[in-house]
Amino acid sequence: MINALRWLVFAIAAFAMNFPILVTLVTSFKSTRELSTNPGLWVQAPTLDNYLAVFQVSDRLNIFLYLFNSITVAFIGTTLAVVLALPAAYAIARGRLGERTLLPFIVNLRAVPLIIFAIPLYMMFQWLALLDTRLGLGLILSIVNLPLALVILVNAIRDLPGELDEAALMDGASRTQILLRVIAPVCRPAIVTSLIFGFITAWNEFLFGLMLTTSKAVPITVGASFFFAASGGGVQWGVASAVMVVGALPPVLLGLIMYRQISGSMTAGAVKG
Amino acid sequence: MGKISLRKAGKQYGTVEIIRDLDLEIADGEFVVIVGPSGCGKSTLLRMIAGLEATTAGQIVIDGRDVTEALPVERKLAMVFQSYALYPHMTVRQNMGFGLKLAKLSSGAIKTKVDAAADTLKLTPLLDRYPKELSGGQRQRVAIGRAIVREPVGFLFDEPLSNLDAALRVDMRLEIAKLHRTLGTTMIYVTHDQVEAMTLADRIVVLKDGRVMQQGTPYELYEKPANLFVAQFIGSPKMNILACKRNGDGQLDLSGQGFLEMPLRSDAVPVQLGARPEHLSLVAPENGHCRGTVEAREYLGGTTSVFVRNPELGLINVSAPAETGFGIGETVGIHIDNVRLSLFDAAGAAVISSR
């Protein structure tokens, strides 16, 4: 009895929280004609026309470019964050360097409204000719990803026994050798987690994409909104839904495959940070 | 070669002194065990010798070379850690060869050395396994193998057996003793287990609060403890400590509970008497040096520990024959073997009898 109630609550919660995703998914399979008569939650005549339309490149809309931009900036933003965070995490966890300065500062960074840095970065990028470039957006996304990557990696290294480092010291390894040959391979799960997490975060980022790109480096989150104002008339909801499904799919798939790691690291980042 | 000397070595964390003015000479090929209660600084001392902890005062000299400031690897020592600290992502072979690889030896030379060490430790069939696929004892042997391949001038062991179960611990103890006989290399071994210390050591160093309380052969420490601390630390079950006083007749007055004939140097002022349980025996009440009531008995198989309560002297542990007839509540006499007891003055230092 109580279990049936639990299932009911689960169903309601899952339905309510996933409602917009569900509506978008359903709508993306509706034809333009059906859309005007049936805004409901079912499809009378499923069609892929909207997806075909989304992948039609015009001079105003180019979803391939947006997806490519998102992949590139997420890749830069994620790998750079981990490449910078790993040695620093090692220095913090083992060298006890910056435990009370660098670490809290970077952790706090995660909680600061990002808009604060957006304006000076906009101006700086103008001078450096990094506006509307994938490299520029990727660099900024790595700042967004740094705090969580650092917390995950510091925690992972702290969890390793210090005797592991000492054994390597006795074997004649330098700190850099220990990091590369012992710590990094042993911490691979944590590194993979920060990469996945960073990729999802970077892919889903909107503010910097909106501010720092205009055409060449527009990521999918910003590009998707272009489809809402596509034609002079009203929004083509079918096409708009299809583009949102396409834009949401990569992080959702990644999240579904890796949700165990992600749930673990979310708690790590939240509680231990 | 493997002569290791500590000269007035010290270690300070902030204002806390862990090790203080410590002098220790370890001869080549000697097996030295450092024991002490937890927090006495024994692990710190070992790690200072290894170069994993900075030495903040004094010198550490290995084979005539001052290595106080040297990197761990420059000291040519190898260490076996309590948790083994095997590299989890490397096979046994890679674990053992890692140090040689860092020293840029050719892969052929590494293979020869690893194979030889594996052969000594019977690890050959396990060479391609990962640490997680090994039992505790096997991991321990890999950790030792990793130390051997580097052909160090000395081995450092940091409580290497404390993660093993009791039976395995005995086996590994024998194996380490055998290894020392085979290699003849200097070994420094830290443990809190005095059985390990007694069985393995050529020489035991007892440490307390960062100072050496006594050093000597296991026999010396057991039979002639230099002070109350060592007397109680070495030996299981623990030595009984009884309050006593020297009276005018040159006898020892056991807090008014009895007397003991004891030829003493004229200047000796003992206030406590230490007697190991096996140096006491139970006799009829009227025959003993003192008497008391049996409060508890612990049958240990080979012997029975009888705990006798004396109103002044406290609880006295007597090692009796297993089948001893004295029952709980009975009044018994205790005979003290006055040849093998120890006496201590008010400062806890041993008082030498004139014998």
Next chain:
Amino acid sequence: MNAQRAHSSEFRLLAMPLVLFLLVFLGFPAIVNLIYSVSDVSFETLRQPKITGLSNFAAVWNDRAFWQASWFSLRFGALTALLECALGLILAIFLSPLIERRSWLMAILMLPLMVAPALVGLMYRLVLHEFAGPVPYYLWAWFGTSVSFLGPTSAFWTLIVVETLQWTPFALLLFYMAYRAIPTEIVEASAMDGARRWHLLWYIELPLMAPTIVVALLIRFIDGFRVFDNVYVLTGSGPGGSTASLSIYIYEAFFKQGAIGKAVAASVILFAVSFAVLYGLNFIASRRKGALT
């Protein structure tokens, strides 16, 4: 050579890339922020800012929209944090027996966390659209009436619901983990002591989860306070600036009005307040850590 000193210098070297990166991409912007906040500057005079003192701060201080945006951000952050954590806590504890045996249920509940907030905002434009949206459609069909969800009276609450529905899973996940981490021995011991289900919840489980609850409230408040993406794509700042968060206020001052000095001054204020509050919280947390563990 001193071995220990060699190591600490090697550690410093390892941390160096990160520190340099932060100095360039955060330190430099911070200085630019500070200079521009006391300058008269426009897009034309970006390279020649004229120092004018605190007039930008005065402009922000006297701007009604700034206070309106601050109030929106505070209310939005507080309300969504409370709602998300309350819902998440109830769901986590109530659904825990189901999820324990079938962890894929958690994957379904976590799904909204994977979708970009900007996309979720756009999705709600469809969901709530008066002709194409299913919510107004069903309201008309079943109740013969509907609500102007993004109109002046309901926009705020619509945004609260949108944010809450997307981020409740985050609180749920944290609470579920914390709930599962309660040692079974403690639960069993309290059962031996005769604790009923409610006693158990009230005296054992909730106190043990308290640190996580505080952390979740804090994180969700912060994210709600600095909200931008979903609000921006759903309502812009309208109607009539009523749904402008501080982030949106700064963005619009900069991009729509070109009021660089004002935007930057507002960022500096926000930056100072955020870091003061965060360091204050860190300080309290480190002071209390000893008491808790």
